[in-house]
Amino acid sequence: MALDIAGLRADTPSAESLIHFNNAGAGLMPRPVLEAVSAHLVREATLGGYESEALAADQINNMYDAAAKAVAGKPGEIAYAENATRAWDMAFYALDWQAGDAVVTCQSEYSSNMIAYLQMAERKGIEIRLAPDDETGAVDPASLEALLDDKVKLIAITHIPTNDGLVNPVAEIGAIARKHDIPFLLDGCQSVGQMPIDARALGATMLSATGRKFLRGPRGTGFLWVAEEWIDRLNPPFLDLRSATWTGPASYEPARDAKRFENWESYVAGRIGLGVALDYMNTIGIQDIWDRIQALSAALRTELSAISGISVHDQGQQKCGIVTFSSQRISAADLSTALRQEHRINTSTSSVQVTRKALLDTGVTDMVRASVHAYNTEDEVARTVDAIRKVAQ
Numbered sequence: 001m002a003l004d005i006a007g008l009r010a011d012t013p014s015a016e017s018l019i020h021f022n023n024a025g026a027g028l029m030p031r032p033v034l035e036a037v038s039a040h041l042v043r044e045a046t047l048g049g050y051e052s053e054a055l056a057a058d059q060i061n062n063m064y065d066a067a068a069k070a071v072a073g074k075p076g077e078i079a080y081a082e083n084a085t086r087a088w089d090m091a092f093y094a095l096d097w098q099a100g101d102a103v104v105t106c107q108s109e110y111s112s113n114m115i116a117y118l119q120m121a122e123r124k125g126i127e128i129r130l131a132p133d134d135e136t137g138a139v140d141p142a143s144l145e146a147l148l149d150d151k152v153k154l155i156a157i158t159h160i161p162t163n164d165g166l167v168n169p170v171a172e173i174g175a176i177a178r179k180h181d182i183p184f185l186l187d188g189c190q191s192v193g194q195m196p197i198d199a200r201a202l203g204a205t206m207l208s209a210t211g212r213k214f215l216r217g218p219r220g221t222g223f224l225w226v227a228e229e230w231i232d233r234l235n236p237p238f239l240d241l242r243s244a245t246w247t248g249p250a251s252y253e254p255a256r257d258a259k260r261f262e263n264w265e266s267y268v269a270g271r272i273g274l275g276v277a278l279d280y281m282n283t284i285g286i287q288d289i290w291d292r293i294q295a296l297s298a299a300l301r302t303e304l305s306a307i308s309g310i311s312v313h314d315q316g317q318q319k320c321g322i323v324t325f326s327s328q329r330i331s332a333a334d335l336s337t338a339l340r341q342e343h344r345i346n347t348s349t350s351s352v353q354v355t356r357k358a359l360l361d362t363g364v365t366d367m368v369r370a371s372v373h374a375y376n377t378e379d380e381v382a383r384t385v386d387a388i389r390k391v392a393q
């Protein structure tokens, strides 16, 4: 079914006053999300936080069903988290890391994940193995497979890197993980909400997602999906009275479902808003969203590439809604600021990224990142390209 673009824009409060090409930073919340979050905050202020939580039990629990639907999982496989990083951490630190264990990851792994590996290397003596990229800049599954041996305790890959328009070939990597019986932690922070995700079909064991980006949920929300057969094989780095039951003076029992990765206190209005954002996406249809994101970003890339002095840096065979580029004449920070201040166009910048070593080697130290969503339009692409031409030439 074709997307109702006018409807999507009518649902997006700032769609007509702002060109928002920073969806990889934080998407604009659609009106139903904004209203659900605001209504709950008002209810908390009027009735009390705990009393409001009891009244909103169905709305709160809806998040589990909606998230499960978004990743083709089961509600009991979903844990709410305050962001994608904490969701990912709850999975990574739940493995029983020992000296000599190895993690296999990619060149374009997200910085926070890399920091966690480095911390575990320092703390426990684990080894970090970086799978080489193929000639397009995406992870090369065959080279990744060549790094596997019986020391490898985890394969952890970022589906869509934060600073590149590429999509890593995670289904092939997942198949390799399954073949070698190694758990696969997928960072879906930039992919959930942007493209169809079937976590199990991708071969993932665990998948982390954030609420505020392509899902268009509130900030400070996210979730973790864990394949049900793995839940009781993972020992969360910390437990509390939500993730476990105090069964006796000297005993406790972790929750049997993915709630063992949650904590007791959380942003209840955010939870509700995340559920509404997931419902909104599920109702519109993620395949249509993905088709439109790809079409808009491809148009943006093509038009930017035609501007003299502008270089587009996205790698990979399969590309997504993130478009990275730089200008020979103006820094990324100045270009992004001028777009925002002079043209009401939101973009962000990716500064020096260890993950883009190949790019650094060519002297590009920072880039503008423009990231489109389904509610954006061809006209906005054209106006943005015009503005970039004016600012950067």
Ligand SMILES: Cc1ncc(COP(=O)(O)O)c(C=O)c1O
Residues within 6 Å of the ligand: 024, 083, 084, 085, 086, 110, 112, 158, 160, 161, 162, 187, 189, 190, 209, 210, 211, 222
């Ligand atoms: C690929 C990737 N992973 C993880 C994160 C962290 O997400 P969060 O800020 O929700 O913790 C980001 C954020 O930009 C990201 O791009």
